[in-house]
Amino acid sequence: MTARVRAARPAPTAWWLSVAVLVSLGAALSALSVVIGEGAWFVPTMVTAAIAVTVAAVVRRLVPAWRVFWSVVAGAVALFAAIVVQFAADTALLGVVPLPETFLRFSLLIREGELSIVEQAVPAFADDGIRFLLAAGVGALAVASDAVVAATRRPALLAVPLLALLAIPVIVAPGALPIVSVLVTAAAFLVVLALHRPAAVGGAGGVSRLVAAVSAALVAAVIVPGLLPTAVVGANPAGTGPASLVTGVNPVLELGNDLRRSSPVEALRYSTDAEGGVYLTLSHLAEFAGQQVLPVEFDAPAVPLAELSPPTWLPDELTTGTLDTRISLRTLRTQWLPLPQAPATVSGVSGEWVIDPAGTTVRADSGVARDLTYTVQSLVAQPTTEQLRAATAGGDGLEEFLQIPDGLDPSIPQTALEATSDARTPYEQAIALQRLFTGGQFAYSEDAPVEGGYDGSGADIVAQFLVERSGYCVHFASGMALMARTLDIPSRIAVGFLPGARNPQVPSEYIVSSDNMHAWPELHFDGLGWVRFEPTPSLGVVPEYATDDILIGDDFVPPDGEAPAPDETDPADPANPDGDTDPADPANPDGDSDPDGPDGIPDLVDGDDVAGGLGSDGGLLADPVLRSNLIVAALVLIALALLATPALWRASRRRRRMRATDPLIVWREVRDTARDLRLAAEPTRTVRELGAGWGVDIALVAPLVTALEARAYAGPHGEGVVAPPVEPVLAALRAAVPWWRRVLAVIAPLSLIDREPDDARVVVTAP
């Protein structure tokens, strides 16, 4: 026998464990960079968490007893103090001690944060509210994780907060999860597991457990977001209720995702006299940046919303009448109020609003518009084809709408020139551009831009779109608007909703779903104002003045003639127009010569062929509110079932064991019951030690201990030993602990997850 001198191995210390926990949380938090763009949020959040964890770790080392409890308390206090200093120092005594005003500030910050999350599009700006929520949430996660890792034998539980953090970008911005963050998180998690490994455990078992834990975590990270119904999580990043449609400052950003929803939600309803419904505009975009088009910037005071100034761009002589539209917001939450073209008055809305100088779009001053019902009276104006043909492009003060971004890909003006070579007037140029897109060379696809990596709306995107020739409304609108600018026609992109589907139950009411979100270009003609075009194939309603038959030189086709757009053959489109009917056309009020039907909007009643439209499945589920309630109820039921599962599982196991007479089996039940009650039941203790250590009458346990020892260790003599009645022992065990531990034993039976070490389970047979 030789003496083995072992190399000195530094023992894992709690300090390193805490550092590793912080690093893993920090790595997971960094994944949020795809969701939260600007603003200093990462460093302050991590510093806050680090302060809390450091204090907790120091206290854990210093106090003699109740270490976990005091360390969590100290960590929470430190976290609170750090947050007070950062966010509410001016309201607190000496900058730290909270006063009532401090809590008031906190509640305001929470509200602000919630609103920010609802309002802002991804990537969001990290304002005070978001930073507050991040600091408090991540700090609390850090203190809890540190306590769990330091105090329990299950460091793998750290995976829960890590996955929770990683799930946010997965849900809010699918496909954008930074892989580096995930890898660093996983590595730090492994380090935690490795550092945590107690000296007594180890070997192959430890490694395989570790591998299993990490695999499970990764599988969960991949699968879980996919399992969640998108209607519930995708639409609801703020977690503020059932499925909803949310649009932010720049509604075009999320437009693609809204169109791609697997189950559309009802955004709003409106009733109008206009045949075929109306387009509703949220906002206008004009500035072409690299990847996105940005909204028209304006600075105006917030005012109560009543009378809008008459649209400055609309010449009075064009106005032919007024139109009343009653709009009722359903699940839509938006900063911009959906309005028909050329609104004049808005009634039924309180609060302060910001109206753009042209008087066409209205933005909430703070918060979002939701659950509103209001009536808009709008002006009806329709230029005639003759007016358009005679009009020149441009107008005063429209430089903003003629700006072409620096470094524009030369293929864009090139394509525009080629497409409009035959056109003689700006109007004909516009029609030619529209025909370029609707003429069959371009395909409508909501997924191709995502797959091709050009999902956006900016100038860079347009160049690639012209090559790929496949996209959805945003791409067509951007393409036409940008190309029009290269031809010196002022242009902007409107974002809003298509007219939607007619409600079969209520005449003149239209239902607009998330699928009906739309973007279209508007071009400005001198003396005529902004004129809408519809370059998106198989979608939307092409205004009659914009049907491309106009292009056929002098052979002008009158407005009432049959002039089907090339796209109208698509039967699957709920909003597919016949192409000859302007929804708000006052020039054609007395009927429609269209032989295909009185309107271009399919009714829901006979709309069997409607695909993707809201409520196409009919019946009860047609009501989105009811449907979301049903989903919530189902989720609650699932949650309850999940909560009850351990108890039921445990009860069935108990019943099975209690039927047995083998002391080995009965003993397992006794020991597991003790484990559930959080009594000592370590596998390193002998049966006698356990029986004596539970604080129950030893005379009660002794017969069972004797029987078990005989059965387990007396070999052949012990076979056939029958266990004494065990119910009194179980009852005594339950009586030996406080009530809350009995409750814990039922809802969270530890024995279900505690596995004995492999050594203790080995089936030992006589040699």
Add this chain to the structure above:
Amino acid sequence: MSTTTSETTAPVTGVIPMTADEFREAGDAIRRAMNSILDGKPDAVDTALTVLLAEGHLLIEDVPGVGKTVLARALARCVDGRVSRIQFTPDLLPADITGVSVYRQQTGTFEFTPGPVFAHIVIGDEINRASPKTQSALLECMEEGQVTVDGRTHTLAKPFLVVATQNPIEMEGTYALPEAQRDRFMACISIGYPAVDDEQRMLRDRERVSPLDELQPVVDIPGLARMIATVREVYVSPAVERYAVLIAQATRDDTALRLGASPRSTLQLVRAARARAALDGRDFVVPDDIDALATTVLSHRVILVPRAQHPDGRPVGHVDEVIDRIVATTPVPVPASDD
């Protein structure tokens, strides 16, 4: 030197094991007798008795005057057998222990004169005072159960128990037993100072007469052989065997120990556990027997790492604490059931 002869547990031929009741009675009688001599030291008495019945040898290590020799002599007096006592001194020779062949002029032959080792119980007082050569002569007897002098082998008596005492302080001019030699002893105990009341009672009891002289043997040699046979019959389940092995393995892997327990010590641990189970009135060993004896059987065989070499640089504590910790962290096997 073979190590197998004395390790086997072949049945004692022609000896009928006792019934459980007989055994407990005999065991209690010995305990009572010894406890009457050593006040307040039941643990030491139990261990000594366990070692006797498990056919091991006992090392008593303690400061002078606490009753090492008294314990050894009390154990010897309880058994009605041949008892010899060797006071180890630096000039003691191996032949002084084993015996010598003497030339008889009358017969013209060499005649073997047995040494003190030819007894049922041999008390080796202050074993560390003899030279290593003499020590190893005794240890070889313990190991093999026989003595070879001048090419002739003489079998020792059965049962055969060596109780050696050793003084851990006052090391001048002594030859401490090397680890390999200590491994031969089944158990190493220290007696410790008596409690106040016990020491006071001792003063009164020994005022007039030595109680040791009044002690009457309570078991004869055939009776002791039967008890030993009974111990050999005690059942050790595979689960308990595994438990003993797990503990021994853990001592070999522990960072606080430079030298772990030998396989021989595992064997002796289980053997001692048998004796303890029998004394407890059981015919099978439970893990608690292993727990109770682990420190006694293992502590004197393992070596702590020097404090300076310990990974943490922290004091590693007493070796008993290390063994206790290992026992407390080793899972106790329970046979799998069809649950």
